[in-house]
Amino acid sequence: MGKRVLLIEDEPNIIQAISFILAQDGWRVDTHADGKTALAEVARRNPDVVILDVMLPNRSGFEILQDLRADPGTADLPVLMLTARGQKKDREMAERFGASRFMTKPFSNAEVLSAVRDLVGT
Amino acid sequence: MPATTLIGSRIRERRLTLGIKQSVLAQTVEISPAYLNLIEHNKRRIGGKLLVSLGRALDIDPTQLAEGAEATVLAALRDAAARAEDIAVEIDRVEEFAGQFSGWAELVVMQRRQIAVLEHTVETLNDRLAHDPHLAASLHDLLSSVTAINSTASILVDTQDIAGEWRDRFHRNLAEDSTRLAEGAQALVRYLDEVSDTELGTSTPQDEVELWLEARGYHLSELERALPSGPETVLRGATQIKSTAAKDLAARYLVRYRADAAKMPLGAFSSAAAEAGFDPLRLTEMFSSDPAAVMRRIASLPQDDGQLRLGLVSCDGSGTLIFRKPPDGFSMPRVGAACPLWPLYQALSRPMVPIRALVELAGREAQRFLTYAVAQPQAGAGFDAPPVFEATMLILPAERVDVPDLPVQRIGSTCRICPRAKCDVRREPSVLAAPA
Numbered sequence: 025m026g027k028r029v030l031l032i033e034d035e036p037n038i039i040q041a042i043s044f045i046l047a048q049d050g051w052r053v054d055t056h057a058d059g060k061t062a063l064a065e066v067a068r069r070n071p072d073v074v075i076l077d078v079m080l081p082n083r084s085g086f087e088i089l090q091d092l093r094a095d096p097g098t099a100d101l102p103v104l105m106l107t108a109r110g111q112k113k114d115r116e117m118a119e120r121f122g123a124s125r126f127m128t129k130p131f132s133n134a135e136v137l138s139a140v141r142d143l144v145g146t
Numbered sequence: 147m148p149a150t151t152l153i154g155s156r157i158r159e160r161r162l163t164l165g166i167k168q169s170v171l172a173q174t175v176e177i178s179p180a181y182l183n184l185i186e187h188n189k190r191r192i193g194g195k196l197l198v199s200l201g202r203a204l205d206i207d208p209t210q211l212a213e214g215a216e217a218t219v220l221a222a223l224r225d226a227a228a229r230a231e232d233i234a235v236e237i238d239r240v241e242e243f244a245g246q247f248s249g250w251a252e253l254v255v256m257q258r259r260q261i262a263v264l265e266h267t268v269e270t271l272n273d274r275l276a277h278d279p280h281l282a283a284s285l286h287d288l289l290s291s292v293t294a295i296n297s298t299a300s301i302l303v304d305t306q307d308i309a310g311e312w313r314d315r316f317h318r319n320l321a322e323d324s325t326r327l328a329e330g331a332q333a334l335v336r337y338l339d340e341v342s343d344t345e346l347g348t349s350t351p352q353d354e355v356e357l358w359l360e361a362r363g364y365h366l367s368e369l370e371r372a373l374p375s376g377p378e379t380v381l382r383g384a385t386q387i388k389s390t391a392a393k394d395l396a397a398r399y400l401v402r403y404r405a406d407a408a409k410m411p412l413g414a415f416s417s418a419a420a421e422a423g424f425d426p427l428r429l430t431e432m433f434s435s436d437p438a439a440v441m442r443r444i445a446s447l448p449q450d451d452g453q454l455r456l457g458l459v460s461c462d463g464s465g466t467l468i469f470r471k472p473p474d475g476f477s478m479p480r481v482g483a484a485c486p487l488w489p490l491y492q493a494l495s496r497p498m499v500p501i502r503a504l505v506e507l508a509g510r511e512a513q514r515f516l517t518y519a520v521a522q523p524q525a526g527a528g529f530d531a532p533p534v535f536e537a538t539m540l541i542l543p544a545e546r547v548d549v550p551d552l553p554v555q556r557i558g559s560t561c562r563i564c565p566r567a568k569c570d571v572r573r574e575p576s577v578l579a580a581p582a
Contacts, residue, residue, distance in 0.1 A: 035290045037319040041297035044312065048305070079286055108289035130293040133300045 026050040027144050030071035032062050032088070033106065034080055042075070045133045046140065059083030063091055066098060073143050075136070076123075078107040078114075086121050093122040102143035106131070153197070155245030156211050158186035160204045175199040193545075219244055219251055221477035224563040226258040228576075262480065266350060284334045291327040295320060353480075354392035355399060356470060358384045364471050365448045369404045370412045377401075403446065409435055410443045419444055423547050424456070426518045426540060427500060437500055437520045441540040445471050457515075457541035461490055463524075463534045473541045475513045479560040486571045487557040490539035493519035497535045504544075504552040507559070508566045514544035514554065 029046055033039050034057040043053045056065040059080030066074060074092070078085035085105060092098040105123040107114055118126040125139050161171055172182040175196065184190040192200070201208030220240055227235035236243075244251040298316045302308065308316075368375035377400045381387060387396055410433045422428040426440040433440065438460075445458035457473025465483065472478045484490070489503040501519045506512045521537040558564030561573040 035294060037294035037298065037323055038290065040315065040319060041294060041301055044301055044316075045297070108286045108293075129289045130296045133297050133304075 026052050027072040028052045028054065028069065029073050029075060029140060030066060030069050031055045031075045032059075032065070032080065032085070033057065033075065033077040034059075035077075041133070042136060045137060049137055049141075051140070057081070059085070059088060062088045066092065066101070071101075073102040073104065073140055075104045075106060075140065078105060078109070078118075086117060089118075089121045089123060104136075104139050104143060153192065153211050154186045154188035154190075156248065157200055157204065159245070159248060160206055160211075161186075164204065166204070171200075171203055174203040219248075219255055221559060221563060222255040222258060223251060225480075226254055228562050229258075280337065281334075284330060284337065288327060288330045288334065291323045291330060294323045295327065298323070351389055351391035351395050352468070354387045354389060355395045357386040358396065359399075359471070361386065363449050365446055366400070366403055367448075369400065369407050374404055374407070402442070406435075406439050406443045406446070409433060409439065412447075415443055416447055419447065424540070424542055426520075436522060437518070438522045438536070438538040441518060441520075441538050444540055454543040454546055456543070456546070458538065459484075459488075459490060459541065460536060460538045461494065462536055463494070465491060465494065468536070473515065473543055475543065476507055476515060476541055477559045482560060482562070483573065484560055485558040485564065486573065487555065487569075488539065489517045489519040489555070490537050493521040493539065494535060494537040497521040497523070497533070502550075502552070503555050504549060505555045505557045507557060508564055512556075514549070516542045516544060516547050516549055518542075 029051050031039060031042055031046075031053060033042070033055070036057075039055050039057070043055060046053045054065075054069045054071065056062055057080075060082035062076075062080070062083065076085045076088060080088070085107075089103060089105065092101055092103065099122075102124045103122070104125045104127060105118045106127055106129060107118070108129045115126050124143050127135060127139060161168065168182055168186070169179045172179040175182075176199075177196070181190065185192055197208045197211060201211060204211075223240050223244060224237065227233075227237050227240070298319050302313065302316055302320075366380060368380050377397050380400055381393070381396055384396070387393055410429075415429070415433065418429060418432055422432070424444055426437045426444070429435070429440045429444075430437050435443075441458060445456055447456070449455060454474040456471075457476055458469065458471045459467060459478060460469040461467050461484075467478070467484060470478045478484065489501050489505065492503075493499070493501050498521065501517075503517050503519070504514060505517055506514050517539055519537060519539040521535040524534045524536045556566065558566055558569070561569075562576055564572075564576050566572075566576075
């Protein structure tokens with residue numbers, strides 16, 4: 025069975041596109057759209073890598089990332105942050121909160137695939 | 147008499163521009179040509195009646211010859227030089243430059259002001275891009291649509307033998323996102339179009355209000371009447387006030403002005419102020435008012451011709467200057483912080499304690515001013531709210547008052563252009579001071 029990825033993103037069409045390409049690449053893809061319950065979903069799914077959007081309803085991706093890093097169980101979980109804001113300060117904030125990688129929208133499918141593979145070491 | 151280094155140069159320049167012989171001008175103002183020659187070469191100080199006579203003979207407002215205008219120009223030139231970090235400007239020759247090439251000096255000052263306005267506009271735009279929630283949300287929406295379109299289109303192009311169901315789904319998604327992108331872009335353009343140029347800020351709201359007040363001489367006769375005019379009437383024709391924020395500031399200023407005028411009617415106050423030597427505490431007692439209100443009232447008195455102008459400055463609890471009426475010869479920073487030695491800030495650190503200080507402003511010709519300052523709580527303070535104070539400082543040219551026997555405190559305008567060589571509270575290096 026392939027590695028597991030949890031995609032935390034609220035845009036339905038982005039979810040479908042990314043899910044499709046990851047599934048084509050052999051990944052098991054779970055998705056979740058609500059920031060408030062994202063941590064519980066990580067605990068439930070136990071993914072090998074998380075793709076986390078910054079702008080989520082009810083809770084920001086940065087806050088979720090902070091909590092993931094504060095929990096010893098997820099402190100080293102690979103996290104790819106997605107954001108529409110590509111300024112230096114946003115990148116620095118993502119690094120400071122512990123993002124493994126940072127990608128700005130719009131991104132190419134190849135970039136996402138490459139990043140996810142790198143993070144899991146496949 | 148007001149000290150000056152440039153009045154003579156300006157007189158000479160004006161005389162030469164008009165093609166008037168020195169002997170003719172001297173005769174017109176009833177002084178000897180030799181004396182006029184000394185004046186024109188800045189070897190004699192003048193002021194008062196002779197300055198007014200020369201102004202009349204040269205068909206120029208005497209205040210334009212007076213030091214007030216020059217000090218402002220010099221400060222503005224020094225500020226422009228301070229910002230040109232890569233250019234070795236001959237700062238020590240600024241007075242000579244301003245005296246001999248007044249037109250060029252005005253051009254530099256005007257362009258520096260334009261640059262400041264543009265910088266403010268850019269900062270406002272940046273701020274808006276960074277912090278406008280509607281703009282941020284709209285841009286995020288657009289980028290999300292573009293991302294979805296980009297990913298979906300790539301899938302359709304790159305995936306061989308894509309299942310019919312997926313192909314149909316992705317085509318639908320493309321159509322949806324394209325529509326969303328188009329609508330989002332149109333809405334964003336509409337939103338940006340609705341932002342007027344004045345909202346973006348051709349100058350700060352405070353600048354707009356102060357420009358208007360400057361044009362009105364800081365005296366609003368419409369509000370001095372028993373039945374005062376409404377704010378709309380007073381502000382009619384105020385072409386300097388364009389932005390909504392400036393209108394709001396001006397409206398608040400008018401309310402306060404009217405309250406002060408009602409409590410201290412012009413006729414009675416004007417006489418009392420002159421008799422009291424503009425002492426705010428004496429006037430506070432006479433009119434049962436508060437010192438800050440009295441200082442504001444003094445600063446709003448109509449300007450006497452030929453007299454040096456009185457000044458007023460206020461700051462909020464953070465030390466930010468919120469009102470500036472610079473007196474003749476006392477330049478105030480247009481942006482950034484003022485000299486920390488101002489009695490204004492001493493008052494802020496000692497709320498409700500009135501402060502009187504004789505200050506000497508750093509410069510080639512040091513000028514003295516008698517200042518009164520006080521910090522009072524801002525309106526709206528309550529038991530459970532943190533105290534917030536507003537400080538006010540009245541600035542009286544020493545020539546206009548009986549100066550009491552007080553030690554002289556040496557102050558500057560703002561650190562960046564202050565010539566004082568050694569100052570323990572200097573905030574940043576000056577382009578003028580020699581290294582300590």
